[in-house]
Amino acid sequence: MTTRIYSVLIIALASAGFSAPGLAQMDHNMHGSPMAMPVSNVANAAMGEGLVKKIDKTKGTVTLAHGALPNGMPPMTMAYRVKDVAWLDRMKVGQKIRFATDPADGGMTVVQFEPVK
Numbered sequence: 001m002t003t004r005i006y007s008v009l010i011i012a013l014a015s016a017g018f019s020a021p022g023l024a025q026m027d028h029n030m031h032g033s034p035m036a037m038p039v040s041n042v043a044n045a046a047m048g049e050g051l052v053k054k055i056d057k058t059k060g061t062v063t064l065a066h067g068a069l070p071n072g073m074p075p076m077t078m079a080y081r082v083k084d085v086a087w088l089d090r091m092k093v094g095q096k097i098r099f100a101t102d103p104a105d106g107g108m109t110v111v112q113f114e115p116v117k
Contacts, residue, residue: 046070047098081109
């Protein structure tokens with residue numbers, strides 16, 4: 001009996017054209033108007049603060065010690081990839097920076113940074 005209910009539900013959803021990815025991408029704030037182009041996540045990224053512990057130019061990574069980040073990552077010290085390896089030339093061990101990570105890869109890539117003054 002239960003499998004019949006699931007089958008009917010799946011058929012009903014499929015025939016209505018609903019899909020989880022499609023629903024997730026809908027902009028529910030637009031109320032029927034055409035969907036606006038999304039703004040870059042980098043421009044809106046909340047920045048955390050960290051201390052540069054190590055720079056590895058061969059791997060294209062920077063090791064940062066940081067507190068809790070706005071994306072929910074707990075305090076830790078870890079190596080991050082950087083969006084632009086040229087940034088590694090502008091960073092120095094012992095320097096405090098503000099940085100944002102890319103949510104698309106689980107926050108493993110620094111996509112924006114600035115020195116803390």
